[in-house]
Amino acid sequence: DVKVTQSSRYLVKRTGEKVFLECVQDMDHENMFWYRQDPGLGLRLIYFSYDVKMKEKGDIPEGYSVSREKKERFSLILESASTNQTSMYLCASQIQGYEQYFGPGTRLTVT
């Protein structure tokens, strides 16, 4: 079974803090994704990566950056957290042409 893990299920941070969300997959997938999910807005793609050190902006990249130094690990960075970044963050991985596999999610609250 494909396993995608995320570093935290719940996280509370203060405005202005730098926040790191980590995602690890164990199936050698080339593609990895970061989404946020908000009520009424659905799933929105923040960034994705199609190879080590390669990344591409999604629909809402502002305020976020990503890092992929190793194939199995994809990190999402909030440079200076703001309250409007309070959300559910979901990581996914994929072999090109097939379905995406999702992690359990991180519910981030920025106060």
Place this chain on the structure above:
Amino acid sequence: SQELEQSPQSLIVQEGKNLTINCTSSKTLYGLYWYKQKYGEGLIFLMMLQKGGEEKSHEKITAKLDEKKQQSSLHITASQPSHAGIYLCGADQNAGNNRKLIWGLGTSLAVNP
């Protein structure tokens, strides 16, 4: 308006009843993915459809992609409380480059025992 519309938004059914959820695209679908999400958790992959007219089943859940490839339906037969959750469809509208999917807003399903 949404490029990918799901209907209904929410559904409450009695255990044992059949139900259908629809996912309608404003563009041709090159791939359609159905997922289920328990509240506050990640998405669980159910089925992927790529060819017009394709139909797939898993246990009591059947998904179809219509011939014109702009709509998919998810049908649950003899629903059970374990079917409760949010059902999401994701669509590849980009001629096979399925790295950037469009997502529906989800259908929330409750099954009363």
